Amino acid sequence: MKMTLSVYGEQKSFMAEVSGMDKWVIGRLDPDTGKAPAIDLEPCRALEQGVSRRHAGLMCRNNTVQIIDLGSSNGTFVNEIRLAPSEPYRLKNGDMIRVGFLTMYIQLEHSPQTEPLR
Numbered sequence: 440m441k442m443t444l445s446v447y448g449e450q451k452s453f454m455a456e457v458s459g460m461d462k463w464v465i466g467r468l469d470p471d472t473g474k475a476p477a478i479d480l481e482p483c484r485a486l487e488q489g490v491s492r493r494h495a496g497l498m499c500r501n502n503t504v505q506i507i508d509l510g511s512s513n514g515t516f517v518n519e520i521r522l523a524p525s526e527p528y529r530l531k532n533g534d535m536i537r538v539g540f541l542t543m544y545i546q547l548e549h550s551p552q553t554e555p556l557r
Contacts, residue, residue, distance in 0.1 A: 440549050442497075442504060447542040449483050457499045464509070465538055466494040480541060489513035489539025504530045504547060513539035 444453040455463075464476035467485035469492045475481070478497070480490050491511040498505050505527040508515035515522045516537040522528050530536070532547040 440499070440502065440504070440547060442548075443546040444478065444497075444536070445544050445546070446480070446483050447544065451483055453478050457497075457504055462496050462498045464493050464496050466490060466492045468492075480538070483541060485539075485541065488541035490541055491539070494538045495536075498527070500527075502549075504545070506530055506536065511538065 440457050442455050442457045446452065463478055465478040466476040466480065467490050468475045468479055468481040476493060479485075480488070480494075489512070491509070491513070493509050494511040495515045496507045496509055498507070506515065506517065506522070507527045508522045508524045510524045516535075517528055517530065518535050519537070530545055530547070532545070534545050536543045536545060
């Protein structure tokens, strides 16, 4: 399965093959350590948009992509519904994800060999 995460209003997208993905952190660069998360939103004015350093996580489980809020200050939202911290939420193609005040859209493309779970 392939995933594209496109940042609204920016020329920034993150693309990945997610079948082997364990957990990817969405967030911003930590200026103290210089450590960046797998999906670094720093180029999208992440600090000004209320994105935490370790804001949310994406993981692939049973041929689905799930998102989990990592206890962020400004919350993680899917289609404007706030997620409870530490509880995974299954994403669907076209879902709107908001971390803080930064909006992204997810596109999921299943390979012909695998069918999405319904």
